[in-house]
Amino acid sequence: MAASSAHRCSFLLLCLCFTLLLCFRSCAAFARAARGIRFSVGDIAAVEAALPSLRQAKKTTFFEVDRPLRPPRGSSGPCSTLLLSHAFASTFNKPPVTAAYSPPSCLADAGGGARAVSLAVLEWSADCHGAQYERIFGVWLGGAELLRGSTAEPRPGGVTWTVNKDVTKYASVLAAGNSTLAVYLGNLIDDNYNGVYNANLTLHLYFRSAARSPSAASAPADRVIPVSRSTPLNDGLWFVVDNTTEVESTRLTVPANAHRAVLEVYVSSHDFDEFWYMNTPDQNGPFREVTVHLDGDVVGAVWPFPVIYTGGINPLIWRPITSIGSFNMPTYDVELTPFLGKLLDGKEHELGFAVTNAQKSWYVDANLHLWLDPKASATSGGLITYNAPKLTGSIVSKSSDGIDGEYDATASRNISATGWVSSSRGNITTTFTQRLTFVHTNVVSNQGSTQAINQTTEAHTEVTGDGPHTQQLHQSFPLYIFLGGDGSGTSSQRLMRRVEIGFDEMRAGSGERSASTLHNAQTAAAEVVLRDDQVVGASWQMHQVYEYGGSDGGCYSRNVSSVGYDVLFDHNEASCAGTRRR
Incomplete structure (x- = not known):
């Protein structure tokens, strides 16, 4: 793990947190109630045993709602290659499972190298029997993270x-x-938890026709540099951030002919900060951000989507319908092109991450995507x-x-940078801006036994200039959680x-x-009935609406609902007529 340096957090926010810590010495009971947001494997097993219709249940398929991946028209394939098959048993605090990788022969046969790939799909297929918590997993190739998710929690x-x-993008x-x-x-694996996760990892490649090539704006990066830890180690390749002052970093150099740079950030929360969005002031409050540091300066921020794991x-x-992002966690892009003037000096530079208000633990790493000038051995730039x-x-x-x-929290941040890069394409100026806002309300009642949380994160990112890579991205993450009960x-x-x-x-x-819209929303509820401290009944339901519209005609909508383990209806349509105009 790289050495840590002081994290320059907001002095105002820290002062407010410290003041509230003094005021909340008496809220230990509430803190304990707030931690009661995870049922044990034994609790859920008791629910299964109390419902006769579920006792002899066969293997159940869980799924995260997402749009199907389809290759562009005229593509050939797929060419499928099994990369790994492994049973993950006693693997905690052990080295990652590794396998030698060579590009599939069909990739060479297609000609054109990485640019011949029209679609690459990484398929993770797994099963598990017995008792087990959900676990976090990550997949890296050459140190670059390709996939992060949580497992299903078995029954x-x-x-x-x-x-x-x-x-x-990793072609x-x-x-x-x-x-x-x-x-x-x-x-x-121990006396209580015997579930083994059996997983297969398969790569499916599709290829574009020789007559078609990606445009400059849509072509994947020519080089991807991992910003992660290196093996051997007894953990994932992610950096682990355990507190608000810690900065985890690595040093890297950039090819001399780079003309564009985008940092793709992976992040997930664990341990005391797994439910960061429910944290009280004595737990550093409910706000978290991942800041990206280049040679000590904050050059971008990630305000994460609140992924809820399957447990x-x-x-x-x-x-059986899992939470948004649970099987395939989202990633976040930070445009570093304005800073290429600094990175193109041929020297090593420090790229690192910190987490504002962090408690143990956050897993963070990234991939630096670089586009290279094929007609020049060197480019230049300036901020x-x-x-x-x-x-x-x-x-x-x-x-x-x-x-x-009632406990209310707000936060906002603005970041902007403009820089130029001179290449065979000419002198191109790029501006990167971020505008981020966070609003949170936590209403606590019944002596801390009931909570109602309303939270919204808004993130607006723009990449503008006279180059081909302009983009506007607006994301909104609404969240409402209610925890309560009656009959105390x-x-x-x-x-x-x-x-x-x-x-x-x-x-x-x-x-x-170039243009797309996504509306992905879940409404779910569960109720467990106890009598004399014994589970006597349970019920749960989920409704999800997924609507995606793309300017390329790749639209998809899905409306699915379940009660218990039964899917009541599942309507989907691969047509732009089925998506909502917003």
């Missing part, structure tokens, strides 16, 4: 699931000669303007007893959970697939 009859991820990595594939899934809040909610004011925000308590009441102190009790979560996105810009 007695077994569970199976499949993830298909578009990895076309240069897939074509780059011999390298090492690494997969980490930290599983634990989170109440595992029943995510059966014109750079503005990264400190984070602003507040946490406000409206409580008379230090437990029940009596022989009969109901434990209730409700989650409403959304991932909304609008893109506009240059390239073959």
Whole structure:
């Protein structure tokens, strides 16, 4: 793990947090209630046993709703290659499972190298029987992370699931000669947890016709440099950030003829910060951001989508339809092209990550995507303007007893940079801007036993200039969570959970697939009934609406609902007529 340096957080926000820490010494009971947002494997097993119709259940297929991946018209393939097959048993705190990788022969046969690939799909297919928590896994090729997700949490009859991820952007990595594939899934086997995760990893390649080639705006990067830890190690290749002052980093050099640079960031939260969006002021509050540091300066920020793993809040909610991003976690792009003037000096530069208000633990790494000038051995550049004011925000308590009441948090950040790069394409200026806002309310009642959380993250990113890579991206992550119950102190009790979560996105810009909209929303609820501390009943339901519209005609809509393990209806349409105009 790289050495840490001081994290220059917002002084205002830290002062507010410190003041509130002094005010919340009496909220230990509420803190304990807030941690009661994860049911144990034994709890869920008791629910299964209490419902006779579920006792002899066969293997269940869990799924995350996403649009199907289809190659562009005129593509050939697929050419499919099994990369890895492994049973992940006692793998916690052990080295990643590795396998030698060579580009499939069909890639060479297609001609054109990486640019011949029209679509690359990485398929993760797995199953598990027995008792086990969900586990986080990551897949790296040559040190570049290709996929991160959580496993399904199994049930007695077994569970199976499949993830298909578009990895076309990594075409240069897939074509780059011999390298090492690494997969980490930290599983634990003991007297109580015996579930083994059996996984197969397969690469499917499709190829464009010789007459078609990607436009300059849509072509994948010519080089991808990993910003991750190197093997050997007894963990994943991600950096681990455990507190708000820690900066994890690595040093790298950039090819002399680079003319564009985009950093793709992977991030996931764990341990005390798994449910960061529910944290109280004495737990550093509910706001988190990942800041990207270049030679000590903040050059970008990621305000993460609140991924809920398949064992989170109440595992029943995510059966069989799993939470948004749980099997295939989202990544986040930070445009570093304005800073290429600094990176093109032939020297090593430090690229690192910090997490504002972090508690243990955050897993962060990244891939630096670079586009190279094929007609020049060297490019040059310079930074014109750079503005990264400190984070602003507040946490406000409206409580008379230090437990029940309303706790509000807000945050905002703006970052902008303009730089030029001179290449065979001419002198091109690029401006990168981020405008980020966060609003959160947590209403606590019944002496800390009930919480209602409303939260929205808004992220607006623009890449503008006189080059071909212009883009506007607006993302919105609404979240509502209710935790409560009734019958406290009596022989009969109901434990209730409700989650409403959304991932909304609008893109506009240059390239073959320049514009798109996505509306992805889930509404889910679960109720467990106890009598004399024994589970006597349970019910849960999920409804999800997924609507995607693309300017290339690649539209898809899906409306699916489940009650218990049964899917009531599942309507999908691969037509732009089925998507909502917003």
